[in-house]
Amino acid sequence: MMYIKPSAAIRKNYNQISEMCKETGEPVYLTKNGEGDLVVMDIVAFARRESMLRLRENLVAVEEDRIAGKRGASIDDVASLMQIAVKEVLDGKRR
Structure with missing residues (x-):
């Protein structure tokens, strides 16, 4: 499954995104102005x-x-x- 969040979500919901990455083992794709910007994943x-x-x-x-x-x-x-x-x-x- 692909998880996509706006870049502002990392500032507002860091713990939630971190937990999602750890639980699923999947990356979270962050967008900025509707375009792909960063990928965050568990170490x-x-x-x-x-x-x-x-x-x-x-x-x-x-x-x-x-x-x-x-x-x-x-x-x-x-x-x-x-x-x-x-x-x-x-x-x-x-x-």
């Missing part, structure tokens, strides 16, 4: 998204290397990297 959700983006970037880089004919990693290496990535994401959820 735990932000850290989790950043971890997922890093993982996706790494996966894309590996796929690009594979397509270019570069030698890949062993199954054990990949399994180890995946365990680290999953741990990062789960640790982000626990904060």
